[in-house]
Amino acid sequence: MKNLISCFVTILWCTNFISAQQVTPWLGAGKPVDPYHYTQVKHEIYNNAAVSCAHPLASLVGAQIMKQGGNAFDAGIAVQLALAVVYPAAGNIGGGGFLIAQKSNKQLLAIDYREVAPLQSNKNMYLDKEGNPQLELSQNGRLASGVPGTIAGLFATLSSAKLDFKLLIQPAIDLAKNGFVLTEREANSLNSNKKYFIKYNNFSPAFVKDQLWKGGDTLFQPDLAKTLTRIQQQGAKGFYEGETAKFIVDEMKKGNGIISLEDLKNYKAKFRTPISFQYGDNTIYGFPPPSSGGIILLQMMKMVEKSTFIKKGFQSPEATQIMIEAERRAYADRAEHLGDPDFWKVPLKEMSTDIYISKRMSDFIPGKASKSIDIKAGNVKESEETTHISIYDKEGNMVSITTTLNGGYGSKTVVQGAGFLMNNEMDDFSVKPGVANMFGAVGGDANAIEPGKRMLSSMCPVIVTKGGKPSIVVGTPGGTTIPTSVFQALINVIEFGMTPEDAINQPKFHHQHLPDEVYTEPDFPASLKNTLELMGYKITNRASIGKTEMIYIRNKKIEVAADKRGDDSVAGF
Ligand code: GLY
Numbered sequence: 001m002k003n004l005i006s007c008f009v010t011i012l013w014c015t016n017f018i019s020a021q022q023v024t025p026w027l028g029a030g031k032p033v034d035p036y037h038y039t040q041v042k043h044e045i046y047n048n049a050a051v052s053c054a055h056p057l058a059s060l061v062g063a064q065i066m067k068q069g070g071n072a073f074d075a076g077i078a079v080q081l082a083l084a085v086v087y088p089a090a091g092n093i094g095g096g097g098f099l100i101a102q103k104s105n106k107q108l109l110a111i112d113y114r115e116v117a118p119l120q121s122n123k124n125m126y127l128d129k130e131g132n133p134q135l136e137l138s139q140n141g142r143l144a145s146g147v148p149g150t151i152a153g154l155f156a157t158l159s160s161a162k163l164d165f166k167l168l169i170q171p172a173i174d175l176a177k178n179g180f181v182l183t184e185r186e187a188n189s190l191n192s193n194k195k196y197f198i199k200y201n202n203f204s205p206a207f208v209k210d211q212l213w214k215g216g217d218t219l220f221q222p223d224l225a226k227t228l229t230r231i232q233q234q235g236a237k238g239f240y241e242g243e244t245a246k247f248i249v250d251e252m253k254k255g256n257g258i259i260s261l262e263d264l265k266n267y268k269a270k271f272r273t274p275i276s277f278q279y280g281d282n283t284i285y286g287f288p289p290p291s292s293g294g295i296i297l298l299q300m301m302k303m304v305e306k307s308t309f310i311k312k313g314f315q316s317p318e319a320t321q322i323m324i325e326a327e328r329r330a331y332a333d334r335a336e337h338l339g340d341p342d343f344w345k346v347p348l349k350e351m352s353t354d355i356y357i358s359k360r361m362s363d364f365i366p367g368k369a370s371k372s373i374d375i376k377a378g379n380v381k382e383s384e385e386t387t388h389i390s391i392y393d394k395e396g397n398m399v400s401i402t403t404t405l406n407g408g409y410g411s412k413t414v415v416q417g418a419g420f421l422m423n424n425e426m427d428d429f430s431v432k433p434g435v436a437n438m439f440g441a442v443g444g445d446a447n448a449i450e451p452g453k454r455m456l457s458s459m460c461p462v463i464v465t466k467g468g469k470p471s472i473v474v475g476t477p478g479g480t481t482i483p484t485s486v487f488q489a490l491i492n493v494i495e496f497g498m499t500p501e502d503a504i505n506q507p508k509f510h511h512q513h514l515p516d517e518v519y520t521e522p523d524f525p526a527s528l529k530n531t532l533e534l535m536g537y538k539i540t541n542r543a544s545i546g547k548t549e550m551i552y553i554r555n556k557k558i559e560v561a562a563d564k565r566g567d568d569s570v571a572g573f
Helices: 056-067 072-086 135-139 150-160 165-178 184-199 222-234 242-253 261-266 293-305 317-337 348-352 354-360 481-494 500-505 526-535
Strands: 043-046 050-053 096-102 108-113 275-279 282-286 385-392 398-406 462-466 469-475 518-520 539-541 549-554 557-562 569-572
Touching: 043 569, 050 056, 050 072, 050 549, 050 557, 056 072, 056 165, 056 385, 056 569, 072 096, 072 150, 072 165, 072 222, 072 385, 072 398, 096 150, 096 282, 096 462, 108 150, 150 165, 165 222, 222 242, 242 261, 275 293, 275 348, 282 293, 293 317, 293 348, 293 354, 293 462, 293 481, 317 481, 317 526, 348 354, 385 549, 385 557, 398 462, 398 469, 462 481, 469 481, 481 500, 481 549, 500 549, 500 557, 526 539, 557 569
Parallel strands: 518 539
Antiparallel strands: 043 557, 050 385, 050 569, 096 108, 096 398, 275 282, 282 462, 385 398, 385 469, 462 469, 469 549, 549 557
């Protein structure tokens, strides 16, 4: 009967006091988080705390955790686990991510739980005898996976949280065990990936059923519920050792996978130092390598900051042109210089100086497109399924998390018996220096495969303070389009004075140096396109870009917005 229940019924908020030691009572039919009846809320203003993420149920879980006395870190843990159940395309325990935060005491935190290359990996592992790249292997199936980092990341986050981990994981267990209704978008997405789930698994995972999925059907994930329960009982060892680890290694042995028990046991999340820079009176904090996000954002923002062009306003040809040229130049450095800083000396300082930035823009010609061939080459393009969570709590903690399996549903291989999808993050390495992979990725030695190394990312979770006070929490999925989406969302707020809702939903454009073209979303204005074409830009229409989640704290209110492009939704109180 459950799978006939429609999800398009307004959720009823329960205002009853619930003890901090109870979680399950608020999950279920008619409860504050009702997996059978929920709606999307695209923007709201709250007084105390707010969450924005890719799925209404996960946002509701996060808000409820904070209502029960948890802080934004508790909510961040619970939301990521809930997304691993309700948003399997990108929410995950088989992938990795980055968390950047400012605590209420002003302490900054950057946790890197990016996947790593397995011990048996090597630089040529995706090349055939003739040295030709075998992209099918880096993108699909068991050999495409790096060693997952998400669970280690959640436990690294726990020291900043307040509640017991057992409580934080319980909503995800309930959602996996008791099921939740699919939105129409998710049902369609599972249907269009059915052929891959069949191809890359030799059993029938929970995502496959005989008939097509419909919005309103219930998805049950009993194996995933058992895995989450092992993590609840044993902590990180419930994933990296024992039964779950054995399930992963057994899955690898069914085919060409190379992740070993040793790889899993060795995995460690790392604490990094955030990249920070000033834009006017805003202090912006981004993620450092192994993400390219923070440094690319710094370069783009600094390249436009002093220009009179940006002052011409939103969608003016002048502001749009200078933003495109900043994007082109920032991306030109990416492939050559960026990689895992534990394996490669990344010249971060040099890339961020005012002298370097103004030199990069010295050949900018107003009203005329530059040519990427004249700007130092280098480009990495990644697939676009990832997911972002923005959270703010009443204590003043700001938490910005971007997490990923890489492609939609990662490698498409589900760990049999454990019920979760593995990532295909190995494809974010440069498969062969100088050779483009299926997504157009070109890289050099900085991002070549080495055992234990983290693959270069574009993920760009960001927090902003103004006068030392919390101001903005923002991020998005979207592969290489991530930094340009965050750049435009921030410029829309800081320069063009938009509300968060407008800032994230405006049509976007993206230039990544190579190919030398500007990608525009379907609703990008035709007249602006024409003007840019007259300047010499090649404009290519494409599908929507990213799904940005933004929180803007001003005048003691918390304005929160979820992207119109997906099932994304906000919650708070
Ligand atoms: N796999 C997407 C990214 O890390 O950029």
